[in-house]
Amino acid sequence: MAAPKPRAAAPKAAAPAPAPVTRPEPPAEVKAETKAEPKTESKTEVAPAAAAPRRRPRGAGKTWAHAALHESFAEAKIHSEKWRSHGFRLDREVLAQLKDRIKADRRSSGNPALGQGHYLDAALRFVPDDVDEQIAMAQEFLDERMGFVEQGKQSTYRVGEQAYGLVSTLNQALQEADYGRRGLYVVSAALERFIQALDAEGKLQRPGRRGRTGSSVTPQ
Numbered sequence: 001m002a003a004p005k006p007r008a009a010a011p012k013a014a015a016p017a018p019a020p021v022t023r024p025e026p027p028a029e030v031k032a033e034t035k036a037e038p039k040t041e042s043k044t045e046v047a048p049a050a051a052a053p054r055r056r057p058r059g060a061g062k063t064w065a066h067a068a069l070h071e072s073f074a075e076a077k078i079h080s081e082k083w084r085s086h087g088f089r090l091d092r093e094v095l096a097q098l099k100d101r102i103k104a105d106r107r108s109s110g111n112p113a114l115g116q117g118h119y120l121d122a123a124l125r126f127v128p129d130d131v132d133e134q135i136a137m138a139q140e141f142l143d144e145r146m147g148f149v150e151q152g153k154q155s156t157y158r159v160g161e162q163a164y165g166l167v168s169t170l171n172q173a174l175q176e177a178d179y180g181r182r183g184l185y186v187v188s189a190a191l192e193r194f195i196q197a198l199d200a201e202g203k204l205q206r207p208g209r210r211g212r213t214g215s216s217v218t219p220q
Helices: 064-078 092-109 116-124 131-144 161-167 170-176 183-201
Strands: 084-090 153-159
Touching (some): 064 116, 064 183, 084 092, 084 161, 084 183, 092 183, 116 153, 116 161, 116 183, 131 183
Antiparallel strands (some): 084 153
């Protein structure tokens, strides 16, 4: 009896194709938007520059010019060591006005020791510190004279600390402001204004005595 033929091997099922490896995509870089906080600039509020202080505006007060002249004379007598000599060039017309005023003041006040230096010192105390205002004074002085001002007369006078501090640097300050060395016009203008203020206040009287608080006591 013939041996049975072996059964043909069942065809092997094809192995399933390996599933494609899906690699996970790298996580997108999450850029943390660090919102920069707005810079708070510490703005230091700068106060507007104060205008250069004027020692005394022209025409302010009723008797400021008389009081200033008495104060100038008193300081020259009491604190003479603080007064210094300085050369001045003054307009001749203004100088003539000054001499006439001094004569009248000596008579009305009974003070024969009043001198030109006292008036110059008192007048210069009221010159503004700002150079632009000084130039404006000079320009007004020139304008009133239609630009015609003589060379002026040179003289030396003793003045107090405040007046000396101004006049000793006046020409330099004017030159630095491109106005030239025209201190003659500024000083002459200041002196003329002061004389006009004295005239407006009338006759100069004898000064009163100082009270214990420093106030002036008018003689009876």
